[in-house]
Amino acid sequence: MAQAGKGRLNFRCPQCFMRDIDMDMFYDKDKKEYYCIRCQYHGDEKDVLEKNEQIRLKYRAMYHRFKDFEDFSDDLS
């Protein structure tokens, strides 16, 4: 059985986080990969960081649209 444990950093699973589920991933020392026990996502540190960055951009974009909508409402009043 493969050795499994927490990595030196706790990463949340990007795939679960996209569905608003906050899930810590485990680290596979043999494969040097992080993996999620919930959704079968696995990837190395670089992949995890890239996906987390994409999610950050997605949420920032949503917030930006919301602000634009508020600006638009102000124009109507």
Ligand SMILES: [Zn+2]
């Ligand atoms: Zn997951």
